[in-house]
Amino acid sequence: EIVLTQSPDTLSLSPGERATLSCRASQSVGSSYLAWYQQKPGQAPRLLIYGASSRATGIPDSFSGSGSGTDFTLTISRLEPEDFAVYYCQQYGSSPYTFGQGTKLEIK
Amino acid sequence: QVQLVQSGAEVKKPGSSVKVSCKASGDTFNSYAISWVRQAPGQGLEWMGRIPPMLRISDYAQKFQGRVTITADKSTSTAYMELSSLSSEDTAVYYCAGDRRGILTWGHGTMVTVSS
Secondary structure (H helix, E strand, O other): OOOEEEEOOEEEEOOOOOEEEEEEEOOOOHHHOEEEEEEOOOOOOEEEEEOOOEEOOOOOOOEEEEEEOOEEEEEEOOOOHHHOOEEEEEEOOOOOOEEOOOEEEEEO | OOEEEEOOOEEEOOOOOEEEEEEEEOOOHHHOEEEEEEEOOOOOOEEEEEEOHHHOOOEEOHHHOOOEEEEEEHHHOEEEEEEOOOOHHHOEEEEEEEEEOOEEEEOOOEEEEEOO
C-alpha cells in the first residue's frame, strides 16, 4: 500500500501568514489522485482539493494544491482564523486508499 | 451533491458486533460508491473499505478482511458497515463517505464505544 507522510506534524503561524503543507508518498500516486481534507474539532473532514490541484466546490481560492508523482503541497496563501485546523492528504490512485497522519495548523 | 445521514452512537461489549447505517439522498445512489473510514480518539483517518456503484463486490482494507462487511440496499439508498469481534481498539468515530472515484464527501460520523 502507498504510505503518505505529511510534514510538518504541527505548523504554528499567525493569521495573514502563508502556510505550506507537504505530503510525500512512498511510491508514485497515479494520475495525481491526491486529495486534501480539512478537519475541525468534532467535525467530519471536508474536501478541499482533489486531483492534486482542483479546488472543491465552495473552497476559497486562498487554498491551492500542487505536485505530482510522490511530492504534493497544499498552500494557504493568507491564513484566516477559521483555517486553523488539521489537514490530511489522501491518495485514491490505488487500493487501499490511504491517508497521511495529518498536519495540525495552529495559531502562533 | 450527496447528503449522508448516519445512525446514532453505539456502546458495545468486547467480542460483539456493531452495524452502522448510512442513508444517502440528493444524488442517484448508483452513481457513486460508499466508503467507510474510521478515526480513533485523537488519531488520524483509516480507510476500511468501500462498496462500488451498482453494488458490485465490496473492496476491503487488508487489516479488516474477515471482520468487516459492507453492504447496501438500493431500495432505501442505505449503506451498512458491520464490524465483528470488537475490542477496545475499535473505539472510534466511523464515517461513511460518498466516493466518486476516490474523492470523498463525508457523513457526520457515528461514535462506537467498545467497553466492558
